[in-house]
Amino acid sequence: MALDVSLSRKEVLTSLIVGLSTAALPAAALGQGTPPVPAPQGTEPVKVDPNLVTLDDLKAVAKISGLTFTDEELKEVLDSVRSDREAYAHVRAMPIKETTSVPLAFVPNGGGTRVGSRVEAKASPTKGFTRPSRDEDVAFLSIRELGHLLRTRQITSVELTRIYLSRLKQYGDALQCVVTLTEDLAISQAEEADRELRTRTDRGPLHGIPYGAKDLFATKGILTTWGADPYATQVPNYDAAAIERLRAAGAVLVAKTSLGSLAMGDVWHKGVTKNPWNPKQGSSGSSAGSASATAAGLIAFGIGTETSGSIMSPSLRCRVTGLRPSFGRVSRFGAMELSYSLDKVGPLCREAEDCALVLAALCGADPRDPSAVDRPFEYPAKVDLKKVKVGWAGPADRMADDPAVKRLRDLGVAVEAIKLTPFPNELYAILNVEAGSAFDAFTRTDLIHQLKNSSWPQTFRGSRFVPGVEYLQAMRARTIAQQKFEQEFGDFDAILGTGIGGTAFAHANFGGYPSILIPMGDDGSGNSVGRALIGRLYGEDRLIVLAKALQDGFDYHHRRPSLSP
CATH class of the missing domain: 3.90.1300.10 (Amidase signature (AS) domain)
Known part of the structure; x- marks a missing residue:
C-alpha cells in the first residue's frame, strides 16, 4: 500500500505539514510556554504546571497552521482546548483494535451507477x-x-x-x-x-x-x-x-x-x-x-x-x-x-x-x-x-x-x-493523516523504535501536525x-x-x-x-x-x- 509516485515520501510530508494538533502538544513541546511570574520578595514562587496549555502554545499552533487570531480570541478558546486535551487522553485509553472501522465510509463519486449483485466469471x-x-x-x-x-x-x-x-x-x-x-x-x-x-x-x-x-x-x-x-x-x-x-x-x-x-x-x-x-x-x-x-x-x-x-x-x-x-x-x-x-x-x-x-x-x-x-x-x-x-x-x-x-x-x-x-498533490495529506490514525497507538509506544529502514515514524508523527x-x-x-x-x-x-x-x-x-x-x-x-x-x-x-x-x-x-x- 505504499506510495510509488513521483514525489518522495519526504517531499510529500514536507509539503503537507500545514498545522499542529493540540492533541499531541504539551507546552514543553514548544519550549516552556508562559514563564513563571517572578514572586515578590519574601513569598513562595508561583508554581506553573509545565504541561498546562498556555496562550503562547495556542499562538504557536496558530502560527504553524498559518492562521491569525488575536490574543482575546485565543483566550476565549483556552479553556476548551485544555478540556479537549483531557478528552483526547480518554479516547487514547480506549481499547481501539486494528479491526475497528471508522464510521464514515468513503464512496467514490456518488457510488457509480451500476446496481445489482450478480457475479460470474468464466475462463476462456x-x-x-x-x-x-x-x-x-x-x-x-x-x-x-x-x-x-x-x-x-x-x-x-x-x-x-x-x-x-x-x-x-x-x-x-x-x-x-x-x-x-x-x-x-x-x-x-x-x-x-x-x-x-x-x-x-x-x-x-x-x-x-x-x-x-x-x-x-x-x-x-x-x-x-x-x-x-x-x-x-x-x-x-x-x-x-x-x-x-x-x-x-x-x-x-x-x-x-x-x-x-x-x-x-x-x-x-x-x-x-x-x-x-x-x-x-x-x-x-x-x-x-x-x-x-x-x-x-x-x-x-x-x-x-x-x-x-x-x-x-x-x-x-x-x-x-x-x-x-x-x-x-x-x-x-x-x-x-x-x-x-x-x-x-x-x-x-x-x-x-x-x-x-x-x-x-x-x-x-x-x-x-x-x-x-x-x-x-x-x-x-x-x-x-x-x-x-x-x-x-x-x-x-x-x-x-x-x-x-x-x-x-x-x-x-x-x-x-x-x-x-x-x-x-496536497491531498496526499489525507493518506498521511489516516495512516497516523491507524497507527496512533503504535506511534505512542516504544514499539515504533523497533521499526527499521522506514520513514513511517516521521509520517506517523508528522500526521499529528495536521489539524x-x-x-x-x-x-x-x-x-x-x-x-x-x-x-x-x-x-x-x-x-x-x-x-x-x-x-x-x-x-x-x-x-x-x-x-x-x-x-x-x-x-x-x-x-x-x-x-x-x-x-x-x-x-x-x-x-x-x-x-x-x-x-x-x-x-x-x-x-x-x-x-x-
Whole structure:
C-alpha cells in the first residue's frame, strides 16, 4: 500500500505539514510556554504546571497552521482546548483494535451507477490443451490453463501444489519474496480440492489453484508480520475476508508473501524483495512478494493491496498483470489498515483474464467493512470494441507511435488525447493523516523504535501536525477533484496511460477507479515497461475485456525471467 509516485515520501510530508494538533502538544513541546511570574520578595514562587496549555502554545499552533487570531480570541478558546486535551487522553485509553472501522465510509463519486449483485466469471475455452512435460512449464501456466488440467485429470491439485512449494523453497530466499510457507495447510487444502473435483463438486475457476497472499492479510494460526520487526511474531486468531473467500472458492494458500515494512516499498524485516527480471532491483512495493513470486512462477497468482501504487507499481516492475479494483469492490476486513478511504484489495496474475477469475471470487459486500459493496461483475462482458473510446493520458508526442495505441486502433478502438487537470498533490495529506490514525497507538509506544529502514515514524508523527479541520477540508477538496475528473473522463470508456497510469494515476487512485497494469517488456536497459488502463467505477468486467484484447496483441505475458544464479 505504499506510495510509488513521483514525489518522495519526504517531499510529500514536507509539503503537507500545514498545522499542529493540540492533541499531541504539551507546552514543553514548544519550549516552556508562559514563564513563571517572578514572586515578590519574601513569598513562595508561583508554581506553573509545565504541561498546562498556555496562550503562547495556542499562538504557536496558530502560527504553524498559518492562521491569525488575536490574543482575546485565543483566550476565549483556552479553556476548551485544555478540556479537549483531557478528552483526547480518554479516547487514547480506549481499547481501539486494528479491526475497528471508522464510521464514515468513503464512496467514490456518488457510488457509480451500476446496481445489482450478480457475479460470474468464466475462463476462456482451452480445448485440446495438454500438460507440459516439464514442471517448470506447468508453473508458468495461467489460471485458466491450470484449471483445464485439473478438470481433465491431467494433474491433481496436490501435484500442482507440490510443484509450487518446491519452487518457493528453491527460489524464495534468493528473491526474498516469501515470509512464511504454509505447507501443511496447502497440502490439506489441495487434498480437499482433489476429493471434491473427483466427485464433481466444482467451486469455480480457482478450485485447486495455489496462490500467495501478501503478509498483511490475517491468517488464523499463521504468522502475519506486516513486514515489520515489531510484528514479526504476530499470529492472528481469525482469517481476513480475502482469505475466507479464496478458501470458499477452493484456492490453495501456499505462502504468505513479503511486503515493504507496514506496507511501504519493498524493504521488509528480513531484506529487500527482488525483481526476478533484474535482481539488482527491488521489486517495488508494497505488494512486493506477490508480484515477485508470480513473475517467477512460484505461485499461480498473488493477492495484494494498494493505497497509492502498491499493486500497480510492483506489477510494472515485475512484469505481471495487476488489477486494482474500484474502491469498495473487495472487503478489506482482516487486512492491515493503513488508509480508510484509499486501501484496496486486488490480484496480481499472469494475464488479464486471470484477474477476472480471481476478482469474481473476492468481490462483494461485507458487514465487517462498511466500504464494501455489492456491484455486478460478469466476465466475459459483451463489448463491441469498434464502439469503444479510449483517452490517452501519456505524453502527447508519443501517442501516434505508442504500440498499445496502435494495437487498440487496429482493433477498431478510437484513441484520442484526454486533457486532465493536474492532480492536487496536497491531498496526499489525507493518506498521511489516516495512516497516523491507524497507527496512533503504535506511534505512542516504544514499539515504533523497533521499526527499521522506514520513514513511517516521521509520517506517523508528522500526521499529528495536521489539524482535523484541514483533514476534512482536504476530503472536501477531494470531492471536487473527483467531480472534475469524472467530468473530464467525459464519454471515454477507459483511459490509457504510460507506466502505472501517467497523468491519470493519482486522479483514478484517489477517486477509487479501477485500473489494470499490462506489462510491455523492457526498455533495453533492464527497466520494465508497461501500460495502465483505467476504467469506469465498478466497470472491471468491461475494463478486463479491453485489457485482454490489448494484451493478446503481444506475447509479453508469456515471457518468463531467467532464475539462474
